[in-house]
Amino acid sequence: MTKVPLVMSQxxxxxxxxxxxxxxxxxxRKKDEFRPxxxxxxVSSTAEGSALVRAGDxxxxxxxxxxxxxxxxxxxxxxxxxxxxxxxxxxxPEFESGPPGIESIEIAxxxxxxxxxxxxxxxxSLCVEPGESVWMVQCDVMPINFDGNLIDLGGLAALAALxxxxxxxxxxxxxxxxHERTDRKLELEQLPVPVTVGKIGKHLLVDPTQEEExxxxxxLTLTMLANGDLCALQKGGxxxxxxxxxxxxxxxxxxxxxELRAKLLEVTGR
Amino acid sequence: xxxxxxxxxxVVPGQVVATGMEYLPSTGxxxxxxxxxxxxxxxxxxxxxxxxxxxxxGVYLPQKNDVVIGKVIDILMSGWRLALNSPYSAVxxxxxxxxxxxxxxxxxxxxFDLEDHVVAKVIQVTSxxxxxxxxxxxxxxxxxxxxxxxxxxxxxxxxxGTKGSMVGMIKKATGxxxxxxxxxxxxxxxxxxxxxxxxxxIRLIEELAHTTGLTERVKQHLVERTGVDAASLExxxxxxxxxxxxxxxxxxxxxxxxxPERGPPRGSSNDxxxxxxxxxxxxxxx
Numbered sequence: 001m002t003k004v005p006l007v008m009s010q011x012x013x014x015x016x017x018x019x020x021x022x023x024x025x026x027x028x029r030k031k032d033e034f035r036p037x038x039x040x041x042x043v044s045s046t047a048e049g050s051a052l053v054r055a056g057d058x059x060x061x062x063x064x065x066x067x068x069x070x071x072x073x074x075x076x077x078x079x080x081x082x083x084x085x086x087x088x089x090x091x092x093p094e095f096e097s098g099p100p101g102i103e104s105i106e107i108a109x110x111x112x113x114x115x116x117x118x119x120x121x122x123x124x125s126l127c128v129e130p131g132e133s134v135w136m137v138q139c140d141v142m143p144i145n146f147d148g149n150l151i152d153l154g155g156l157a158a159l160a161a162l163x164x165x166x167x168x169x170x171x172x173x174x175x176x177x178x179h180e181r182t183d184r185k186l187e188l189e190q191l192p193v194p195v196t197v198g199k200i201g202k203h204l205l206v207d208p209t210q211e212e213e214x215x216x217x218x219x220l221t222l223t224m225l226a227n228g229d230l231c232a233l234q235k236g237g238x239x240x241x242x243x244x245x246x247x248x249x250x251x252x253x254x255x256x257x258x259e260l261r262a263k264l265l266e267v268t269g270r
Numbered sequence: 271x272x273x274x275x276x277x278x279x280x281v282v283p284g285q286v287v288a289t290g291m292e293y294l295p296s297t298g299x300x301x302x303x304x305x306x307x308x309x310x311x312x313x314x315x316x317x318x319x320x321x322x323x324x325x326x327x328g329v330y331l332p333q334k335n336d337v338v339i340g341k342v343i344d345i346l347m348s349g350w351r352l353a354l355n356s357p358y359s360a361v362x363x364x365x366x367x368x369x370x371x372x373x374x375x376x377x378x379x380x381x382f383d384l385e386d387h388v389v390a391k392v393i394q395v396t397s398x399x400x401x402x403x404x405x406x407x408x409x410x411x412x413x414x415x416x417x418x419x420x421x422x423x424x425x426x427x428x429x430x431g432t433k434g435s436m437v438g439m440i441k442k443a444t445g446x447x448x449x450x451x452x453x454x455x456x457x458x459x460x461x462x463x464x465x466x467x468x469x470x471x472i473r474l475i476e477e478l479a480h481t482t483g484l485t486e487r488v489k490q491h492l493v494e495r496t497g498v499d500a501a502s503l504e505x506x507x508x509x510x511x512x513x514x515x516x517x518x519x520x521x522x523x524x525x526x527x528x529x530p531e532r533g534p535p536r537g538s539s540n541d542x543x544x545x546x547x548x549x550x551x552x553x554x555x556x
Contacts, residue, residue, distance in 0.1 A: 009385035015415045017461035026417060028466040 008215040010228045010232045013200070016215055020203040025144060026212065027056070031205040032252060035261065039156065039267040048181070049165025055099040055207060057147035062139060064165040068128060068176055069136040074205035078124020080136040083112035085154060092146035092210075103150075110194060110234045111141060114223035115162075116228040118192035118231040125187060133174070135167070138184070148209040151221050151234075155194035162186050164270045192231050193260045195253035199241065204248055206256050220246065222253040226261060271356075276315045281308040287321055298323030313480060326480065330356040330423035330453040332401045336392045339413070339451035340383050340403065350382050352390065355420055358458040359398045362390060366404035387413040387457060389449060394475045409449075416447070416459030419469055419494050423454035428474055430481040436475065436488060438506035443467045467495045 008016070016026060018192055023030060035056035044050035047063035047175060054060075071078060081224045085108035100108075116122075126135040141154040162225040169180035198219040208216060216238035230250070235241065241249070275287045287299060288306040299321045308314075309408035312323035332338070332354060340352030340360055349363040364372050367381060382388060389410050405411065416418055421429065430437050430450055434507045441448055446460030446468045474491055478484055493500050 007385075010381075011386075011414055012417065015417060015459070019465070022462040022468060024462040024465070026469075028463075028470070 005029070005150050008073040008211070012155060013215045016212070017128070017201040017203070020200060021091055023203065027209060029207075029218060031203060032256070033206045034256065035209075037260070037263055039160050039263065041160060041267065046178075048178075049161045049163070049186075050166055051157045051160030052144070053153045053160065055149065056129070056155055056209065057145060058149060058153055058209075059144045059145050060150060060153040062141045062161040064161045065138045065140070066165065066167060066176075068133050068170070068174065070240045071124035071127070072133040073129065075098065075123070075129035077127045077134075078132045079121035081123070081139070082137070083108050083115065083139045083141065083158060084109070085141040085150075087146070087150075088142050088144070091143040095146070106234070106236070107150050107154055108141065110221055110223070110232060111139075111149050111158050112195050113232040115158070118190045118223070118225055118229075120159075120162075120190045120192055121186050132224075137162075137165075139194050146210060148211075148213045149207045151195060152177060152194050152207065152260070154194050155192075155223070156264060158266060159188070159193070160264060162267060163188060163270070164263075172200075186270070190225050191261050192223045192225055193257045193263060194221050194232070194263070195256045195260065197249040197252050199237070199239070199245060201247075204245070204252060206252065219246075220249050220253075222257075223248060224254055224257045226258075228254055273316070275314050277314060279429045280312070281313045281314050281323055282311055283307075283309055286530045287323075288315060292319065294320050296322045298325065302360050303518050304311060311534055315350070318554060325424050327422055328424055330354065330454070332356060332358060332360065332392050332395050332399070334392055334395055336452040337409070338403070338453040339418070339449065339455035339457055340367060340453075341418075341455075342352060342384050342386045342388065345384070349470050350378065350388075352388060352403060354401065355423070355451075356457050357402050360390070360392070360401035360403045362403050362405060365463045366393070366402070366406060368405065387418055387455075389413060389451070389457075402444060413449070413457050417465065419456050419458070419472065421456060423452065424480075425479045426450060426452055426454055428484065429456075429475050433487070433507040435507045436485065439485075439492060439503045440468050442473050442503060442506050443496045443498045444471075464496065467492070470495070 005198040009039035016138040019026065020031065025031065038054045040052040042050060043052045043061060044063050046151050046258045049064035050068045052059060052061045052064065085104045086100065087104045088096050090093045128134055139158050141158055143150055165186050167184055169177045171177055195206060196219055198205050198212065198216045200217055216237050217239035218241055220241060222230060272290065273288045281287055285308045286305045287308055293306055295301045298308060298310050298312055299306050300309050301321060306321055308323050310323055310325050312325040315322040315324050324377055338354055340354050342350050343353045344351035349361055352360045352362055354360050387443060387553065388405060390405050391410055392401060393404045394402040421500055437450060439444055444460055444464040444467050446458045446465055448468065449457045458465055460468065471488060471491055475484065475488060487502060489503050490505065492498065
């Protein structure tokens with residue numbers, strides 16, 4: 001049996017565009033409206049930090065593990081952050097197990113780039129002994145149920161998990177005791193929140209569902225800081241974006257980013 | 271010699287619903303010794319002496335004469351493969367697809383292309399669950415425009431309602447065109463905001479399908495959301511294009527496609543000329 005590509009038929013796409021012209025999305029939202037968002041912290045007892053983010057039928061879990069390792073030779077006094085994403089087959093019939101595909105690599109890299117390029121935390125503070133031992137922070141992001149917008153929700157989940165993380169205890173011989181936690185947190189100085197703006201026809205919308213994602217002409221993920229600085233951009237989809245599109249997308253993403261950041265701060269109590 | 275449960279009770283597989291020979295097992299129940307037990311999770315339905323369970327959830331299993339909405343997932347040599355929101359896919363043969371003449375080797379995507387949705391009727395389900403459907407018949411067609419939503423196939427009878435009263439109410443209040451497939455796939459088209467109200471209402475029915483007083487609840491919802499007059503939603507029963515409630519449909523077992531009816535018993539006729547071969551001479555006749 002041939003596998004059908006995840007692209008909406010032209011016929012139904014036209015219907016969707018007609019609906020967008022009236023300002024109503026297929027799930028009744030406005031074009032610039034996020035689905036009701038919930039963020040839950042500490043969902044995993046074995047991870048140093050974890051978070052579960054839900055929006056509509058999408059839910060994404062992120063976990064943070066910390067370990068001691070040897071730093072890279074070119075940055076002997078800097079800790080290491082790794083973001084990894086995996087599309088679990090259980091979250092969507094289209095996802096298959098096996099080596100990571102383009103989609104999961106993209107999600108991981110866009111989230112990673114936002115955190116890395118915003119210098120969200122001081123990598124030097126993760127140094128234990130220069131050239132010998134630094135903290136390696138591994139953040140895993142995975143959808144539990146997929147209904148679109150994995151980059152934004154994954155990015156939020158990753159940030160929430162990093163905020164939730166507490167360093168494990170280190171014994172006298174330098175081994176990590178994962179059963180004991182210290183009160184030490186990762187000092188996040190910035191909250192780089194990714195917002196993806198999709199384009200269907202001439203309409204811009206945020207937080208697309210799976211169905212809307214299958215109809216997207218183009219999308220632009222913008223990761224912004226509280227002061228409006230852009231720290232990561234990722235363009236997807238086949239169609240080009242005009243200069244006006246990008247301007248509109250930047251202002252829309254800035255606005256939505258504020259909402260998401262406020263929600264994140266509220267939940268983590270910062 | 272008596273019932274162990276009440277009508278509309280929730281039963282679990284293996285639960286004894288009646289003892290003794292007073293009652294008869296039917297769909298969703300079986301007899302074990304003197305007991306009748308449920309074989310699935312569902313609501314008990316007592317029809318006189320006949321005990322049934324109505325499943326609360328589950329997949330769609332194609333049955334003959336069901337009108338379903340399928341999605342084209344493959345183009346075959348002489349037909350199309352349709353996904354039926356079911357473990358089993360269906361084949362739509364060229365001969366069953368259209369009254370048009372289709373030349374040998376013609377490009378079949380001109381009629382139905384990948385990702386198209388089609389209203390089709392199940393014409394045959396084999397014992398191996400190979401499903402054949404047809405597109406020839408009233409109301410059977412390719413669907414253009416509109417949107418598709420999926421619901422639990424077992425909730426379809428409640429969404430349609432008695433004689434189509436429930437879906438009639440939604441159609442009247444929202445002005446949407448709605449086609450419901452027995453497989454839980456629903457197509458609808460209308461004004462964007464009203465279309466969403468229709469989706470919302472169907473989700474509400476799905477959620478409350480097992481409760482009583484559903485019609486009133488749905489009517490109230492529709493009045494709230496669309497502002498139509500409640501009185502205008504009375505008596506919207508309609509000849510639903512796809513027959514009434516599936517509970518009235520013949521049961522799957524015993525199978526309809528049993529043995530073909532027998533002709534007159536062999537050898538009952540003395541007319542030897544109609545036999546393909548002359549009768550073998552009897553021993554001793556020669």
